[in-house]
Structures are given as C-alpha cells and as structure tokens.
Amino acid sequence: MRIALFVTCVGDAMFPEAARATLTVLERLGHEVAFPEQQVCCGQMHLNSGYAEDARRLGRRFGEVFGDYEVVVAPSSSCAGALREHFGHTNVFELSELLVRKLGVEDVGATFPHRVTYHATCHSLRVAKVGDAPTRLLQNVRGLELVELPRADECCGFGGTFAIKNAETSSAILDDKCAAVESTGAEFCTALDGSCLLQIGGGLSRRGSAARPIHLAEILASA
Amino acid sequence: MTRTLESFPAAARHELKNTQLRTNLRLATDTIREKRARVVSEVPDWEELRDAGRAIKADVLAHLDDYLLTFERNVLEAGGQVHWARDAAEANTVVAEIARAHGASELVKVKSLTTDEIGLNDALAALGIHALETDFAELILQLDGDWSSHILVPAIHRNRNEIRDLFARTIAPGITSNEPRDLAEAARRYLRERFLEAELGVSGANFGVAETGTVCVVESEGNGRMCTTLPPVLVTVLGIEKIVPTFRDLEVFLQLLPRSSTGERMNPYTSLWTGVTDEDGPREFHVVLLDNGRTNVLRDEIGRQALHCIRCSACLNVCPVYARTGGHAYGSVYPGPIGAILTPQLVGVENAASLPFASSLCGACYEVCPVKIDIPTVLLHLRAEAVRSSAKRRERVMMKAAAWLLGNARLFALGLRAASVGQRPFLRRGVIKRLPPPLAGWTGTRDLKPVARQTFRRWWKARQG
Numbered sequence: 001m002r003i004a005l006f007v008t009c010v011g012d013a014m015f016p017e018a019a020r021a022t023l024t025v026l027e028r029l030g031h032e033v034a035f036p037e038q039q040v041c042c043g044q045m046h047l048n049s050g051y052a053e054d055a056r057r058l059g060r061r062f063g064e065v066f067g068d069y070e071v072v073v074a075p076s077s078s079c080a081g082a083l084r085e086h087f088g089h090t091n092v093f094e095l096s097e098l099l100v101r102k103l104g105v106e107d108v109g110a111t112f113p114h115r116v117t118y119h120a121t122c123h124s125l126r127v128a129k130v131g132d133a134p135t136r137l138l139q140n141v142r143g144l145e146l147v148e149l150p151r152a153d154e155c156c157g158f159g160g161t162f163a164i165k166n167a168e169t170s171s172a173i174l175d176d177k178c179a180a181v182e183s184t185g186a187e188f189c190t191a192l193d194g195s196c197l198l199q200i201g202g203g204l205s206r207r208g209s210a211a212r213p214i215h216l217a218e219i220l221a222s223a
Numbered sequence: 224m225t226r227t228l229e230s231f232p233a234a235a236r237h238e239l240k241n242t243q244l245r246t247n248l249r250l251a252t253d254t255i256r257e258k259r260a261r262v263v264s265e266v267p268d269w270e271e272l273r274d275a276g277r278a279i280k281a282d283v284l285a286h287l288d289d290y291l292l293t294f295e296r297n298v299l300e301a302g303g304q305v306h307w308a309r310d311a312a313e314a315n316t317v318v319a320e321i322a323r324a325h326g327a328s329e330l331v332k333v334k335s336l337t338t339d340e341i342g343l344n345d346a347l348a349a350l351g352i353h354a355l356e357t358d359f360a361e362l363i364l365q366l367d368g369d370w371s372s373h374i375l376v377p378a379i380h381r382n383r384n385e386i387r388d389l390f391a392r393t394i395a396p397g398i399t400s401n402e403p404r405d406l407a408e409a410a411r412r413y414l415r416e417r418f419l420e421a422e423l424g425v426s427g428a429n430f431g432v433a434e435t436g437t438v439c440v441v442e443s444e445g446n447g448r449m450c451t452t453l454p455p456v457l458v459t460v461l462g463i464e465k466i467v468p469t470f471r472d473l474e475v476f477l478q479l480l481p482r483s484s485t486g487e488r489m490n491p492y493t494s495l496w497t498g499v500t501d502e503d504g505p506r507e508f509h510v511v512l513l514d515n516g517r518t519n520v521l522r523d524e525i526g527r528q529a530l531h532c533i534r535c536s537a538c539l540n541v542c543p544v545y546a547r548t549g550g551h552a553y554g555s556v557y558p559g560p561i562g563a564i565l566t567p568q569l570v571g572v573e574n575a576a577s578l579p580f581a582s583s584l585c586g587a588c589y590e591v592c593p594v595k596i597d598i599p600t601v602l603l604h605l606r607a608e609a610v611r612s613s614a615k616r617r618e619r620v621m622m623k624a625a626a627w628l629l630g631n632a633r634l635f636a637l638g639l640r641a642a643s644v645g646q647r648p649f650l651r652r653g654v655i656k657r658l659p660p661p662l663a664g665w666t667g668t669r670d671l672k673p674v675a676r677q678t679f680r681r682w683w684k685a686r687q688g
Contacts, residue, residue, distance in 0.1 A: 007680075011679065012639070013674045013678055014674060037680070041629035045625070048584055048603065048606070050614070058630055157583060163664075164664040171667070173583070198671075205670040206670045
C-alpha cells in the first residue's frame with residue numbers, strides 16, 4: 001500500500017526520530033511511503049487557541065497536500081484526530097491504528113528489551129479513539145516488559161497553548177503524571193503523541209527522573 | 224453570579240498554593256469518580272439513556288416557549304402561582320415580596336445553585352430577611368461566610384476539623400468531636416427547630432414537568448423534603464431550561480442524575496409536588512421562572528447545549544484542571560468544565576474570557592456527561608469568541624505569524640533553522656532550561672526539548688540524495 005507520511009510540525013522540528021521510526025516500521029512491512037514536501041501543520045494549535053479561521057485555512061491546505069493519498073499516517077493521535085474528526089480528512093490515521101485496524105498487524109517484529117510504561121494520551125482515547133491498538137503492539141515487542149501506569153488515562157496537562165496560558169495548572173497536572181511514571185520504575189514512558197511527550201519528558205528531565213520519554217514508533221522500529 | 228473578576232490563571236495560581244486543598248479534592252473526586260464508574264457500568268443501556276437525555280433536552284430547548292407556557296398553565300391549574308423573572312434582580316424581588324407579604328424574617332432553603340446564581344441570600348439579607356441554608360455543606364459555608372467550590376459537594380475544600388471548630392464557634396458551643404456523625408447531629412439539632420418555625424421555604428428545582436406542572440427536587444439529606452413540606456409557603460426558583468415535557472421523561476433523568484452525581488443508583492430523597500394540596504404540605508406555592516441570560520445562551524446554536532446540564536457534577540470529578548485548582552478559581556457558582564462553558568455564556572464571553580481556556584481539552588468531561596454536552600466543542604467555539612472580543616494584540620500578532628509560518632513549507636523550514644541557531648545560548652546539556660516570556664511559562668517548571676539538529680525534512684532530503 002502506498003502511504004503518505006505526515007510528520008506533523010512538532011514531529012518535524014522536535015521528534016524527527018519518531019518520524020523516521022514511523023517510516024522504518026512501514027517500509028519494513030513492505031509499504032511504499034511518500035513524504036509530500038509541502039506539508040507543515042494540521043491547524044490544531046490555531047483551532048484549539050481560538051483562531052478558527054487560520055485553523056480552517058491550515059486544515060484546507062492539508063487537504064490540498066494530502067487529498068490525493070488513499071492513506072495518510074501521522075505519528076500523532078492528536079493531529080490525526082483533529083484532521084479526521086474536525087477537518088473531515090477521513091484518510092488520516094495515527095500509526096498504531098493504521099497498523100492494527102487498517103493493516104491488521106499486531107506484531108511488527110520489534111525487539112526492545114526494556115521496562116516500559118504506556119501513557120494513553122487524551123486525544124488517542126477520546127478523539128482518534130485508537131482503543132487498545134498501542135498496547136496490542138507493545139505486547140508483541142520482544143523483550144519488552146510493559147508495566148501499567150497508574151491513572152494512565154488521565155491528562156498529562158499539556159493541552160497545547162494551555163501549557164503556557166495556564167502554566168501553573170498545567171505543571172500541577174504534570175507533577176502527578178511524572179510521579180505516576182516514576183512509581184512504575186519504568187525506564188521509558190511511551191505515548192503516541194510528541195506533544196504530550198514534550199510535556200512529560202520536560203517534567204521528567206526537570207525532576208531528574210531516571211525515566212525517559214520515547215515515542216511508540218521508536219519502540220516499534222527497534223530491532 | 225461572577226464572584227471575582229480575576230482571570231482564571233491568576234485565581235488558579237492562588238488556589239494551587241494550597242496543597243491541602245489539592246489532597247482533599249483528589250481524595251473526594253477519586254471516591255465519587257470510582258463510585259460513578261461502578262454504578263454506570265451496571266446499566267446495560269447507559270449510552271441509550273444518555274442519547275435519550277440529550278434528545279429530550281434538545282427538544283425542550285427547541286420548543287422552550289411552548290413548554291414554558293404549558294408548565295405555567297398546569298401550575299396555575301394545580302393551585303400554584305407563577306412569576307416570570309428576566310434577571311436576578313427581578314427574581315430576588317419576587318421572593319422578597321412573598322416573604323414580606325407573610326411577615327417572614329427568616330426562611331429555610333434547599334440547596335440550590337440557581338438561587339446562588341442570582342445571589343438571593345445577599346439580596347434578602349439587605350432587606351433584613353435571613354435565608355438559612357439547610358443543606359449540611361451549604362450550612363457550613365454560610366456559617367463561615369465562605370462559598371461553594373463544587374456543584375454537588377459545596378464544602379469539598381473543607382475538612383472535618385475545620386468544620387468542628389466552626390461549629391464550636393457558632394451553632395454547637397462546646398463540641399469537641401470531629402466525627403461525621405456528631406457533626407451531622409449538631410447541624411440536625413440546630414436545623415430541626417428552624418424547619419418547624421419557618422414561615423417560608425425556598426427551593427431551586429432539578430426538573431419542572433410541563434405536562435403536569437410538577438416540580439422535582441432530588442437530594443440526599445432530607446432537609447429538602449423538610450423545606451418543601453413543613454413551611455406553609457413554598458417558593459421555587461426554576462431556571463427555564465429545567466423543563467422536561469412529560470412526567471415519563473423523568474424516568475430517563477432520574478436514572479442518569481444520581482448515578483452521575485453521587486454514584487448512587489437512586490438518590491435518597493426525590494420530592495415531587497404539583498401545586499398545592501389540601502391539608503398536606505404548603506398552602507401557598509410560587510414558581511419563579513428565571514431567565515437571567517439563558518435566552519442569550521439559547522440563541523447560540525453551538526453553545527446552547529450547555530443548557531442541557533442537569534448539574535450532576537460528573538464533569539468536575541473527572542476534570543484534571545478542577546482536581547488541581549478547585550472550584551473557586553472559576554469565579555462562579557458553576558465551576559469546572561460546565562462552568563467554563565456556561566458562565567461565559569450567561570455573563571458574556573468578554574466578561575469571563577479566560578474561562579474557555581481553563582481546560583486542556585482532554586475530553587474526559589464529554590465522556591461522562593449524562594446528557595452528552597460536547598464540552599470540548601463548546602470550549603473551542605467560545606475560545607474563538609473570546610479571541611474576537613478579548614485577545615491581546617501581542618497574542619494576535621504571534622498567532623498570525625505562526626499561521627503564516629505553518630502555512631508555508633519553505634518558511635517553516637527556514638524558521639526551524641533560525642530556531643536551531645537561536646536556541647544555542649539556552650541549551651544546557653541537550654535541553655533548554657530557561658527561556659524568555661512567553662515561553663518562560665513552560666521553562667519555569669519543565670525542560671524543553673530543543674529543535675532537532677536535523678529536522679525530518681532535512682533528513683528526508685539527504686536520504687533522497
């Protein structure tokens with residue numbers, strides 16, 4: 001299947017390793033992956049910040065860049081969710097849902113001999129609705145010990161510009177998330193969204209925690 | 224109804240310093256949340272019930288004028304009296320005049336958000352009439368000059384030692400126990416006499432049934448039942464959105480409400496009354512139909528679903544923001560996610576412009592709402608309105624610039640290159656520890672991952688050769 005890769009603006013800038021890993025996983029499964037170079041952003045930041053017209057314009061632009069592809073994959077449930085549920089681009093999928101739901105793959109042949117905990121991001125649960133696709137994939141990774149994160153489904157406090165506008169509240173929510181991650185004794189905390197990993201990773205790093213953030217795609221690409 | 228003009232971030236900053244508050248809130252909301260989840264999972268047709276609740280409310284809002292007139296007619300027919308109040312002042316005047324007509328200097332009240340919304344107690348106090356709160360938590364707050372921080376558990380921010388000390392100072396001199404049973408007993412002794420003496424009872428309403436003119440109040444303590452049956456005169460202040468078309472519709476809401484709010488299968492007291500009945504209950508019954516901004520909300524096709532709310536508070540109990548800041552930060556009698564969409568609509572978005580942003584958009588509220596209010600969507604809608612009415616110029620310019628960068632791949636690539644150079648002075652061992660405003664808000668508590676040395680785009684170019 002020919003798949004277009006939407007790396008997202010945050011992914012392009014700050015999580016290129018997750019974008020490359022997404023590419024690796026799909027190519028390893030025999031898919032041809034295209035990267036339309038005109039891509040930038042899904043418009044979600046503007047949508048969520050009250051700049052609806054700019055958001056609409058960016059959403060439309062996404063359609064112009066990706067409209068011809070049957071399937072678009074994004075290493076972000078939040079962007080995929082916004083594109084599909086808000087802007088109506090029904091061809092967009094988050095990586096784990098593409099693998100499990102669309103391609104029927106639960107074992108990508110990865111090996112990652114580490115203790116890992118999984119944070120279920122809000123938009124993966126409630127907008128993209130990926131269900132248990134990520135944990136199914138993780139359970140099939142060789143050597144990986146998956147430890148349950150207490151309150152895994154509670155927000156990390158990121159929320160886009162919320163993290164800046166309501167920095168104190170965002171940080172108070174993050175504190176509890178970091179403490180939960182630390183309580184698992186995991187080496188890595190994984191999630192589907194770079195933005196949430198930016199938040200959790202930023203918190204863990206500031207606290208001097210041993211746990212590190214890692215995008216699910218990177219685990220799946222590890223051999 | 225807006226208690227403070229402070230913006231949410233500033234109010235939240237203040238509340239967040241209270242770590243005891245956070246611990247109390249966490250414990251209380253966790254308990255209710257788990258109870259709710261348990262009793263909701265027992266109902267096989269819960270999703271259908273939610274759909275039904277939403278559909279009934281949507282129908283009510285679409286034909287509210289008809290339903291209100293039907294309700295009025297049926298209340299009158301059953302021997303009640305009906306008053307229409309455009310705003311808080313009109314409603315308060317109606318209640319005050321009824322109290323005066325009966326020479327009442329004290330009245331007993333059922334816990335009611337609607338009467339809090341209109342500031343009834345203060346309005347009456349100014350006229351020398353004491354409105355006594357009879358709900359245990361509301362009584363605590365009233366005795367201490369404090370105000371509610373949760374729709375259902377108004378004194379969620381207070382602990383039992385504080386309550387014991389307060390009672391010792393006020394209604395129960397000499398009390399030493401902080402046992403819930405003893406504290407409740409002290410309140411009970413104090414209230415019983417008042418119930419028997421009161422000339423006038425005042426309530427809000429959970430539902431008003433158009434087809435019969437029936438008013439319904441649900442509660443847990445029995446104080447509501449006392450207030451609505453013992454005093455010879457009863458006044459109910461009913462927000463106009465609380466109407467349901469038929470008696471049968473209560474079947475849906477009386478399943479949805481207790482499970483969503485207290486996590487009970489059925490609430491301990493469900494009081495229903497229709498007009499007046501000879502030799503039973505109040506001899507005189509008044510309904511005050513309150514608008515107070517509701518018809519403005521009704522005008523907004525996206526925002527009006529906030530009027531579906533049945534005040535269960537399930538959204539508060541799952542909200543990550545509410546759990547940290549508590550209810551006072553919302554500056555309104557309607558805190559939490561529902562407050563963030565209801566208050567700005569009732570008082571005007573420009574008067575509460577920070578509230579629609581008091582959410583991480585996690586969506587947990589929508590998931591539990593028994594009448595399926597799509598809170599995240601309404602938040603986005605109100606954010607756009609808040610930007611139009613109140614956004615600072617600096618923010619507008621920055622967002623415009625961002626939209627421009629994010630709408631052009633070449634510019635974006637150039638911007639990232641500039642950022643990767645510009646961030647160098649701030650890098651400490653691979654992360655950014657401190658940035659100037661507005662990003663200082665981020666780096667105050669969190670490290671920031673820098674822009675990658677090689678963005679994906681550049682890597683892809685290199686790979687293609």
